[in-house]
Amino acid sequence: MQIDMDHITKIIAEVAEEEIMPRWRKLADGDVMEKTPGDLVTVADIEAEIKLTARLTDVLPGSHVVGEEAVAKNSDVLNLLNEKDPVWIVDPVDGTRNFAKGDSVFGSMVALVHKGEILACWIHDPARKRTAVAELGSGAELAGKPLYVPKASQLQHMTVSLNENHRRWLEERAIDGLGPIPRMAIRYGAVAHDYISLAAGEFHCAQYRRLMPWDHAAGVLLHREAGGFDKMIGSQTPYAPKVYNEDCLLLTPNEEVWEEARRFLNPGSDSYHA
Template identity: 25%
Template sequence: MNIDRRQLQQIVKDVADTTIMPLFNNVSRRYKKDGSIVTQADNAMQHALSERLAEICPDIALLGEEMTPAEQQAMLDTGQPLWCLDPIDGTSNFAAGLPFFCVSLALIEQGRVITAVVYDPVRDESFSACLGQGAWLNDAPLLVENVGLTLKRTIAFIDFKRLPEALSTQLVKERPYGSQRNEGSIALELCWLAAGRGHVYLHGGQNIWDYAAADLIVSEAGAYACTLNGEIVFKNTLEQRSSCAAIDKDLYDQWRSYLKVPS
C-alpha cells in the first residue's frame, strides 16, 4: 500500500500539536487495571488521529492502545492492513510534566510494518521510516555510523521492570556499560538510539503499539535489534516482545554476547 510518508508525518504532527500539547502540564489522569496511566490526552489523540487517518485511508482500521485486548486481537486476526497507534508513549511522563513522550504510529500490512512515524511534540522531531527505503529525522536521512566504542563506554537505555530478576541484578552489580538511562518512552528511546543519542538498548517486554514503529526506524537506520531469544523483534501479535539493540554491528555483537543471546 502506497502511503505518502511526509503527508503522514504532517498529519501526526498537526494532530499532536493541537491535541496533546495544550494539555501538557494541565491534564487529569486515571489508572487502568494493570496500573498504567491513561489521560484525557491519550483518548483525545487517538480519536482525533483516527478521524484524520480515515480521511486519507478510509479502508484501514486503527488498532489503538486505548482499546480492549479483545478488540485489538480481533483486528490483528483479520489479516487486513491496519494502523497501530500509541497516542502517547510515555503517558506517565506526560502526566507528571516530564518532557519525554511521543506519538507512535505504524502501518502493518501482511504481518510487517511498512511505514512508521514517531513524533516528539516537545522537540518538534519526527522520526519516520519506510520498509526498504530508509529512515529520516524530520526530512534528513537517518543513518547510524560505527561509533568504535567498547560496551563498557556506552550509554545504555535499559528498562529493568520487565527483565528477568537475575538479569536485572546482574546488570546492576556488573554495570557492563558506561552509564544507564531509562527515560520512560520505548518508542522515543529506540529512535534516540537510531539517532546516536545512546548506544545500546534493552527491554524485557514491549507491547506492539510501543515498539512497532520504532523497530522499523531502528532497522532502516542501520542499527540492530533482536529479542533475548535471538528472534526478530516485530511479531504481529499482542504478545509482549523483548528487545536488545545496538547502534552498530560491533556493539550489537558485544551486547548479545554479554546477554548470552543465542545466534
C-alpha cells in the same frame, strides 16, 4: 501501497496540537485516570487516539487501527494484527506518566503494518515539534535530516539502555568477572524518545522485555532504516509487530555485535534477563 509520508506526518502533528498540547500542564484532576493500578491514561490519550483513528483510516480506506487505548477497552482489537487489511498501530501519548506530571519527555507513535510487515513509522515529539519518520527501504530521518546508527564493534565502549532492575542486576554480576560494564543510558519513561536516541546514535544497544506493539513497531523500523539490527533473544527471529509474552527484544548497531551483546547483557542465561 502508496502512502504520502509527509501527509501522515502532518496529521500526527495536527492531532498533537489539537488534542495533546492544549492539555499539557493543564490537566484537571478528572483528566487523569487509571486503566489498571499504576497504569495511567489521560483525556489527551483518549481524544488523540479517537482523532488519529478517524483521520488515518480516512487516508487509507479499508485499513484498521490497533490503538493502545482501544485495546485497553477491548483486547480483541489486537486480533486485527492477524487480518489481511493494513493496520495502523497507534500509541497516542507514549510516556503518559511524564505527560501527566508536566514533563516534556513524551511522544506520539504510529506504524503502518500490512501482513506482519512494518511498512512505515512516525515518532512525533510534540514538545519539541519534531518528527522521526521511516519508510521500509527508504532510510530514516528526524526533522528532515537523515538518521544513521553509528558503526560500533566493542561493547565495552558502547552505551546501553536497560530497565532499572536489569541494570542493577548486571552491575552486581560485574564482580563475578564479567568484565568492564558499558556505559548505561538513562531511561526517562518514554520509549518514543529511546528509539529516537537509539537511531541517532546517542546510545548503541537497548533491551526490552515489555513488548506491546504500540511501544515498539514504529521504533524498530526507525532503527532498522537507520542501519541498526534487531532480533528476539528467545526465538532468535527479527521483531514482528505482535504481542510477546515470553521473549525479549535486543537492538544493536549490527548483527556482528548482537550475539556478544546478548551474552554480555544476560550472563549465565541461555535466553534473557527481564
